[in-house]
Amino acid sequence: MSERTYERLNVFKTYKLYVGGKFPRSESGRVYEVSDAKGNWLANAPLSSRKDARDAVVAARKAFGGWAGATAYNRGQILYRVAEMLEGRREQFVREVADAEGLSKSKAAAQVDAAIDRWVWYAGWTDKIAQVVGGGNPVAGPYFNLSSPEPTGVVVVLAPQESSFLGLVSVLAPVIATGNTAIVIAGEKSPLPALSLGEVLATSDVPGGVVNILSGRTAEIAPPLAAHQDVNAIDLAGADEVLAKELEIAAADNLKRVLRPQSVDNAHWFTTPGTERMTAFLETKTVWHPTGSLGAGGSSY
Amino acid sequence: MASAPTPAPVSAFASAFEYAPAPESRSVVDIAPSYGLFIDGEFVESADGRVFKTVSPSTEEVLSEIAQAGEADVDRAVKAARKAFEKWSALPGSERAKYLFRIARIIQERSRELAVLETLDNGKPIKETRDADLPLVAAHFFYYAGWADKLDHAGFGTAPRPLGVAGQVIPWNFPLLMLAWKIAPALATGNTVVLKPAETTPLSALFFADICRQAGLPKGVVNILPGYGDTGAALIAHPDVNKVAFTGSTAVGKEIARTIAGTRKKVTLELGGKGANIVFDDAPIDQAVEGIVTGIFFNQGQVCCAGSRLLVQESIQDELLDSLKRRLSTLRIGDPLDKNTDIGAINSEEQLARITSLVAAGEAEGAERWSPACELPSAGYWFAPTLFTNVTQAHTIARDEIFGPVLSVLTFRTPDEAVAKANNTQYGLSAGIWTEKGSRILAVANKLRAGVVWSNTFNKFDPTSPFGGYKESGFGREGGRHGLEAYLDV
Numbered sequence: 001m002s003e004r005t006y007e008r009l010n011v012f013k014t015y016k017l018y019v020g021g022k023f024p025r026s027e028s029g030r031v032y033e034v035s036d037a038k039g040n041w042l043a044n045a046p047l048s049s050r051k052d053a054r055d056a057v058v059a060a061r062k063a064f065g066g067w068a069g070a071t072a073y074n075r076g077q078i079l080y081r082v083a084e085m086l087e088g089r090r091e092q093f094v095r096e097v098a099d100a101e102g103l104s105k106s107k108a109a110a111q112v113d114a115a116i117d118r119w120v121w122y123a124g125w126t127d128k129i130a131q132v133v134g135g136g137n138p139v140a141g142p143y144f145n146l147s148s149p150e151p152t153g154v155v156v157v158l159a160p161q162e163s164s165f166l167g168l169v170s171v172l173a174p175v176i177a178t179g180n181t182a183i184v185i186a187g188e189k190s191p192l193p194a195l196s197l198g199e200v201l202a203t204s205d206v207p208g209g210v211v212n213i214l215s216g217r218t219a220e221i222a223p224p225l226a227a228h229q230d231v232n233a234i235d236l237a238g239a240d241e242v243l244a245k246e247l248e249i250a251a252a253d254n255l256k257r258v259l260r261p262q263s264v265d266n267a268h269w270f271t272t273p274g275t276e277r278m279t280a281f282l283e284t285k286t287v288w289h290p291t292g293s294l295g296a297g298g299s300s301y
Numbered sequence: 302m303a304s305a306p307t308p309a310p311v312s313a314f315a316s317a318f319e320y321a322p323a324p325e326s327r328s329v330v331d332i333a334p335s336y337g338l339f340i341d342g343e344f345v346e347s348a349d350g351r352v353f354k355t356v357s358p359s360t361e362e363v364l365s366e367i368a369q370a371g372e373a374d375v376d377r378a379v380k381a382a383r384k385a386f387e388k389w390s391a392l393p394g395s396e397r398a399k400y401l402f403r404i405a406r407i408i409q410e411r412s413r414e415l416a417v418l419e420t421l422d423n424g425k426p427i428k429e430t431r432d433a434d435l436p437l438v439a440a441h442f443f444y445y446a447g448w449a450d451k452l453d454h455a456g457f458g459t460a461p462r463p464l465g466v467a468g469q470v471i472p473w474n475f476p477l478l479m480l481a482w483k484i485a486p487a488l489a490t491g492n493t494v495v496l497k498p499a500e501t502t503p504l505s506a507l508f509f510a511d512i513c514r515q516a517g518l519p520k521g522v523v524n525i526l527p528g529y530g531d532t533g534a535a536l537i538a539h540p541d542v543n544k545v546a547f548t549g550s551t552a553v554g555k556e557i558a559r560t561i562a563g564t565r566k567k568v569t570l571e572l573g574g575k576g577a578n579i580v581f582d583d584a585p586i587d588q589a590v591e592g593i594v595t596g597i598f599f600n601q602g603q604v605c606c607a608g609s610r611l612l613v614q615e616s617i618q619d620e621l622l623d624s625l626k627r628r629l630s631t632l633r634i635g636d637p638l639d640k641n642t643d644i645g646a647i648n649s650e651e652q653l654a655r656i657t658s659l660v661a662a663g664e665a666e667g668a669e670r671w672s673p674a675c676e677l678p679s680a681g682y683w684f685a686p687t688l689f690t691n692v693t694q695a696h697t698i699a700r701d702e703i704f705g706p707v708l709s710v711l712t713f714r715t716p717d718e719a720v721a722k723a724n725n726t727q728y729g730l731s732a733g734i735w736t737e738k739g740s741r742i743l744a745v746a747n748k749l750r751a752g753v754v755w756s757n758t759f760n761k762f763d764p765t766s767p768f769g770g771y772k773e774s775g776f777g778r779e780g781g782r783h784g785l786e787a788y789l790d791v
């Protein structure tokens with residue numbers, strides 16, 4: 001091989017949306033510039049339209065039956081698989097998070113490690129949440145009475161604006177752990193780690209449509225989703241106060257479940273979460289059944 | 302029953318379409334000629350150099366020579382576990398979880414190898430090790446892995462503490478599955494363990510030691526001590542053991558309860574059973590027959606929760622028994638490694654002798670014995686599927702746990718009578734109810750003194766579902782959220 005007299009040119013990645021298990025560009029053909037913390041250009045990200053948002057709802061609805069119907073064990077294994085795949089692409093995400101958030105490599109690595117562990121944490125929850133929030137009720141009558149949590153349906157997630165990856169994973173994983181399907185609006189300024197996560201999900205046995213990732217202007221895509229009649233819930237983590245109120249009003253039209261934004265700093269995402277991000281998107285179903293009677297004789301055996 | 306027992310009706314199809322042998326390959330498993338004890342992360346010889354042989358019960362072939370742990374080895378292993386406890390229990394739960402997830406994944410990866418190994422050492426059909434034992438083993442580790450960092454959500458207070466060193470003694474009927482039931486919750490909660498596998502089935506536990514090594518589990522967290530009853534007794538009696546977990550016979554369970562009396566050792570016992578499978582007149586017969594067969598012939602009936610007493614409503618007795626006998630005539634008995642085999646070998650000569658003598662007692666006491674026509678292999682330990690009718694509650698075969706492929710059939714007329722008969726036993730592990738009527742299922746289940754009640758199904762297991770007995774079937778629950786309590790200071 002002859003010696004190279006020029007520096008090899010690396011290949012850029014075209015960042016695309018992740019919808020229905022596929023990687024489309026925005027149907028609008030629009031993109032916007034994404035820069036690092038110092039203002040250097042990183043990539044052109046798709047600028048999603050309302051139509052992209054509606055397509056994502058269709059994909060999420062289509063995937064809901066299968067995902068909600070999968071065994072909790074199966075969902076747990078798939079979420080764990082996400083962690084396994086992320087571990088293998090750790091360096092890529094460290095680089096993307098460092099660029100996106102202007103962090104040192106070691107600080108970005110801490111974010112990525114915590115995000116991987118968060119997938120593991122929620123993988124373990126899939127088959128336990130029902131045992132913690134459900135159970136038999138000792139009603140005063142001859143009835144068997146059992147309450148079980150069920151996923152609410154299609155959930156729109158506004159990813160946190162400041163924590164491009166750990167924050168994103170922390171709001172997305174609990175939604176799908178319990179069997180919901182999700183439409184994620186990536187953080188507006190730094191959507192690249194979120195768009196790359198789509199590539200991980202696509203290779204982790206997560207069925208297409210369970211997670212759909214859009215990039216663009218939160219204030220443009222969120223309102224039609226908050227008003228969409230086939231969306232069951234919305235997590236407003238990435239909305240500011242004004243937008244959050246507007247979306248909550250729109251969500252009231254079909255009584256979407258709403259998780260309001262909490263004022264959090266970035267350190268917040270490192271703390272071990274509770275169950276509230278799961279229970280926010282669960283319905284409780286209580287089943288009654290008569291127990292009949294066998295005569296009065298008590299057991300003396 | 303009115304009619305005399307007739308030879309099993311062999312259908313024309315059965316004889317016309319014999320199954321060709323379909324043996325699973327042994328080449329996926331490499332059994333070493335000898336194995337040591339696994340103490341503090343190393344395989345070592347026993348202090349006194351004693352060894353014993355483990356044989357394949359289907360052929361009597363010697364599989365390997367195993368170091369036999371004595372009292373000195375028990376002490377060494379408990380010390381190693383004690384030393385490891387300090388760091389292991391101090392690890393964040395999320396890190397312990399990741400070790401257990403690794404173990405679960407490696408078990409999944411090596412499940413074909415482990416299934417063949419288990420079938421060789423235990424004698425049960427490959428169909429069962431492959432489709433039941435191994436998937437459940439991996440699932441159990443996966444489930445408890447997820448609890449390791451969620452213990453404050455489990456309902457035992459905000460920061461439940463581990464107990465320390467767990468001494469665990471397991472039986473030979475589900476060697477690797479019983480290991481999983483013991484080790485997974487113990488490690489998840491931050492305990493360290495010393496485990497004694499049964500003397501007839503030590504191999505899968507020793508292979509598990511290698512899996513711990515592959516997973517990078519810290520030394521001393523898991524220690525494996527093959528041996529006989531005296532090894533188990535020494536382990537349970539060791540003063541530095543904080544928790545005793547035992548699965549096995551009720552007689553040994555009582556001995557353990559006496560041994561630990563007056564100590565602070567926490568104990569769980571999963572003992573024998575004499576499960577009643579109750580079939581009402583509205584039950585779907587074909588489905589019930591399948592459930593009865595699963596209930597008593599799964600793992601050659603060597604199952605503590607076996608449905609060994611069939612309680613059938615009098616009005617459908619003839620129909621049900623005809624159907625059941627027809628089904629039993631189609632069971633295939635033989636080479637456990639054959640993928641078509643339904644019934645494998647009895648685990649040991651000793652167990653075979655016990656089954657044989659209890660069956661003789663059944664005949665001597667006047668019950669009517671029936672088996673399908675079947676040819677048993679000449680080498681190894683075998684017992685044909687057996688059914689007894691004309692059984693009363695006073696018969697030995699209706700009272701004692703046989704732990705073999707032997708079903709005792711009793712009848713009843715009313716639900717109350719069914720419940721009374723089902724509960725008329727020292728045991729209380731499992732029961733089955735077959736009826737189309739939901740309210741009857743729940744009413745009967747409410748009255749049964751048994752830890753697991755299956756309705757319109759039998760022998761179902763899941764890591765999320767607690768398992769354990771009432772009365773002399775032992776106490777404590779394994780599996781599910783409940784299974785954590787046995788390993789926590791609550």
